[in-house]
Amino acid sequence: MERFTLSTDQYGEIGFGCLVDAENRLVASAFGPSLKIVKAHLANYSKKIGGEPMPTDRPITHEMIRLYNGEDVTRAISFNTDHVSKFQRQVYRVLERIPKGKVTTYGRISKHLGSAPRAVGGAVASNPWPLFVPCERVVNFDLTIGNYGLCGNLGPAGTITKQALLERERVPILENRIDKKAVWDPSRDNR
DNA sequence: GGACCCAGAATAA
DNA sequence: TTATTCTGGGTCC
Numbered sequence A: 001m002e003r004f005t006l007s008t009d010q011y012g013e014i015g016f017g018c019l020v021d022a023e024n025r026l027v028a029s030a031f032g033p034s035l036k037i038v039k040a041h042l043a044n045y046s047k048k049i050g051g052e053p054m055p056t057d058r059p060i061t062h063e064m065i066r067l068y069n070g071e072d073v074t075r076a077i078s079f080n081t082d083h084v085s086k087f088q089r090q091v092y093r094v095l096e097r098i099p100k101g102k103v104t105t106y107g108r109i110s111k112h113l114g115s116a117p118r119a120v121g122g123a124v125a126s127n128p129w130p131l132f133v134p135c136e137r138v139v140n141f142d143l144t145i146g147n148y149g150l151c152g153n154l155g156p157a158g159t160i161t162k163q164a165l166l167e168r169e170r171v172p173i174l175e176n177r178i179d180k181k182a183v184w185d186p187s188r189d190n191r
Numbered sequence B: 001g002g003a004c005c006c007a008g009a010a011t012a013a
Numbered sequence C: 001t002t003a004t005t006c007t008g009g010g011t012c013c
Helices: A035-048 A061-069 A087-097 A106-113 A119-126 A155-169
Strands: A004-011 A012-018 A026-032 A051-053
Touching: A004 A035, A004 A061, A012 A035, A012 A061, A026 A035, A026 A061, A035 A051, A087 A106, A087 A119, A106 A119
Parallel strands: A004 A051
Antiparallel strands: A004 A012, A012 A026
């Protein structure tokens, strides 16, 4: 049984939480409409991968709130990737390269990786590090916002949250649709 | 292996 | 523009 620390924070109505391992690597993060939901979600995740969370305070949730507000983190975050598949890691590596203020589509990522859009959708949906890995920057082929899961729950609240996040990152949005100018292609820009 | 899942894409109207 | 159909690939048992 691995030991993790669970730190949580409240910012306005929103609850934030981070699961961190003994080496100070981020195992998972979550945010949602209440602290209770976030705690339950992370406790459940921890159980799934065979860990035991101990509550503590860590400044990492402050970094999370910065990201939520469309700001940058103040230090490098290292991730514990032990519990995600190889394919997921490939997808997340692409997500991390999406510049702030830009978006890409499931189809573009799948073409870049030689995979299928729905498979990418599945991988993005199971992103353990929302906000730290910017899964909100992936939208539908037709540039509508698409879905966003809050603690694993899909629904209108997720889409509203996703749009708000993108707006704070200064992604141009015209009537529920991303401006074409903001589209970034993983195959064209190999920084 | 095989069944089932997916936060998509393409097509038709 | 919406509704329907078709996908391929990943994951879990």
